[in-house]
Amino acid sequence: MIHPIVYYAAGACALAVLYPALRARLQLSRAKHRSLAGHSRMARRFASVVPYYEYDAERFFRADAAPDDVAAARRDGFMRLAAVFTERFRETADLTDDIVDAVSDLQFTSRYRVPFQFSRFVREHFKAGVFLQSSSGVTVTDMDGNRFYDLTGSYGVNLFGYDFYKECIARGSERVRDLGPVLGAYHPITTYNVRRLLEISGLEEISFHMSGTEAVMQAVRLARYHTGRSHLVRFCGAYHGWWGDVQPGVGNPIAPGETYTLQEMDDAAIKVLRTRRDVACVLVNPLQALHPNISAPGDSTLVDSGRSAHFDRAAYSTWLGKLREVCSERGIVLIFDEVFVGFRLSLGGAQEYFGVKADMVTYGKSVAGGLPVGVLCGRRQFMRRFRDDRPADICFARGTFNSHPYVMGAMSEFLKRIDSEPVHGLYRDLDTVWNLRAQALNERLQSAQLPVRVANLSSIWTICYQQPSRYNWMFQYYLRAAGLALSWVGTGRLIFSLNYTDADFSDVCDAMVSAAHAMQEDGWWWASPRLTNKSIRRGVLKEMLQARWLSPIGSMSSPRMR
Numbered sequence: 001m002i003h004p005i006v007y008y009a010a011g012a013c014a015l016a017v018l019y020p021a022l023r024a025r026l027q028l029s030r031a032k033h034r035s036l037a038g039h040s041r042m043a044r045r046f047a048s049v050v051p052y053y054e055y056d057a058e059r060f061f062r063a064d065a066a067p068d069d070v071a072a073a074r075r076d077g078f079m080r081l082a083a084v085f086t087e088r089f090r091e092t093a094d095l096t097d098d099i100v101d102a103v104s105d106l107q108f109t110s111r112y113r114v115p116f117q118f119s120r121f122v123r124e125h126f127k128a129g130v131f132l133q134s135s136s137g138v139t140v141t142d143m144d145g146n147r148f149y150d151l152t153g154s155y156g157v158n159l160f161g162y163d164f165y166k167e168c169i170a171r172g173s174e175r176v177r178d179l180g181p182v183l184g185a186y187h188p189i190t191t192y193n194v195r196r197l198l199e200i201s202g203l204e205e206i207s208f209h210m211s212g213t214e215a216v217m218q219a220v221r222l223a224r225y226h227t228g229r230s231h232l233v234r235f236c237g238a239y240h241g242w243w244g245d246v247q248p249g250v251g252n253p254i255a256p257g258e259t260y261t262l263q264e265m266d267d268a269a270i271k272v273l274r275t276r277r278d279v280a281c282v283l284v285n286p287l288q289a290l291h292p293n294i295s296a297p298g299d300s301t302l303v304d305s306g307r308s309a310h311f312d313r314a315a316y317s318t319w320l321g322k323l324r325e326v327c328s329e330r331g332i333v334l335i336f337d338e339v340f341v342g343f344r345l346s347l348g349g350a351q352e353y354f355g356v357k358a359d360m361v362t363y364g365k366s367v368a369g370g371l372p373v374g375v376l377c378g379r380r381q382f383m384r385r386f387r388d389d390r391p392a393d394i395c396f397a398r399g400t401f402n403s404h405p406y407v408m409g410a411m412s413e414f415l416k417r418i419d420s421e422p423v424h425g426l427y428r429d430l431d432t433v434w435n436l437r438a439q440a441l442n443e444r445l446q447s448a449q450l451p452v453r454v455a456n457l458s459s460i461w462t463i464c465y466q467q468p469s470r471y472n473w474m475f476q477y478y479l480r481a482a483g484l485a486l487s488w489v490g491t492g493r494l495i496f497s498l499n500y501t502d503a504d505f506s507d508v509c510d511a512m513v514s515a516a517h518a519m520q521e522d523g524w525w526w527a528s529p530r531l532t533n534k535s536i537r538r539g540v541l542k543e544m545l546q547a548r549w550l551s552p553i554g555s556m557s558s559p560r561m562r
């Protein structure tokens, strides 16, 4: 018989072995954000069980149980707006219809403009199309000749106005024309780009890629290579391109095994970085300073009015400082992903703006003067792809089109122009200008008693809604009819170029206020004491459960039910 003390001893040994692992696991759990976005696996599981259902023509207008007169006003407004779309955007819509069934990208974006329950009905009635024929100043013109103020910012690329980029591309192409599209070798113009980008980033080596996604991939790969550690840390909600390892949640069919998603601006995350031994790098997207831990806001997820945003520069600088400290202490590579915000917040990018130095920085979007690019700058010790003492142990990265002469040409124009006085002028008082503009618009919206406000990180804006509603996503269509071009995420993100004058901006404000008035008059923001964000979310959850498990209620339908 084995003496009980042996069991105790074995238990104590097992505990001693398991305790650190359990503690580390607990620490990791504590450092996750409470939301689904903070729990990638759970989010993917949840997404896989959300059933499709849609509202019929009756339910569409009273998903919030609004009374008959309100539903009738909404229907009238909707049909009136749909008629405006049909008449005004006919040619653009027809051209889009010609290709939409063959272009998967278009099918995706057109489907995810509004919450899915409303999507089909909206698509059937609002035909706007995706084609544009020209751009000029701060406007774009569609195939029907309608001019819109551009608030898409071309995904953030457009920082100085489209004419600026047309010139960068034209002049850049001229300068590299003799070499043309020769790849592998470098055009001599590249030397200027290398020098300037290293000066701007304050780092020692550089590599050129074809997209922001690739630059991020390479940064993480190098961090793993040099630290010998497996995991990357990203923060909840942050976008870093569509490479699998940086997109562990919904949207990626395979869950990456070596990514930790932690809560941003939270000391529990610092604790994880201080104690774990498997973290190679921390990826930061400073755009998240506008809405920490929340995914890029899009109108397709605008189920209620819970969207919020607020930028606190001092608090975010302090957070980055803490990250810098723990990364230095633990030999973790700190990567600033400035693909979006680089050059937008200041000439020296987010490092300069927040006063914190990173080990690696990625740039993209604007930096190639309007052509596709990704750039990685880093400290020499992290950028090397080989080891002097172990020649077969390399970190491979290539790319057919990297350092393309035309891209390098447009980039050199971009970098030269941002050193000029007119561009320096745009950066002077940049935040003051955009904060005052946001404030002025909010004051107008408030005095007009409209339940809409804007929040901003410099020239990057988002629209928030002050009153519980299921229909905020309709605002994007009123804005379009008022002459404002938004990207497919709708009112979630408005991106201004810095060449907006006060007069341009005043026109945009007029359009926003009149669009909001029209939307209010059409009854979409009907309020009731029983309509709260919580009751809306609960109602939608109930519908989902009903669609999945029970027989359909009369006014909803789903393919399963038909």
Ligand SMILES: Cc1ncc(COP(=O)(O)O)c(C=O)c1O
Binding pocket: 155, 210, 211, 212, 213, 214, 216, 239, 240, 241, 242, 285, 337, 338, 339, 340, 341, 364, 365, 373, 374
């Ligand atoms: C912060 C950030 N990183 C990476 C990317 C990916 O860049 P690209 O679309 O050029 O691959 C983006 C794109 O929006 C981004 O905003």
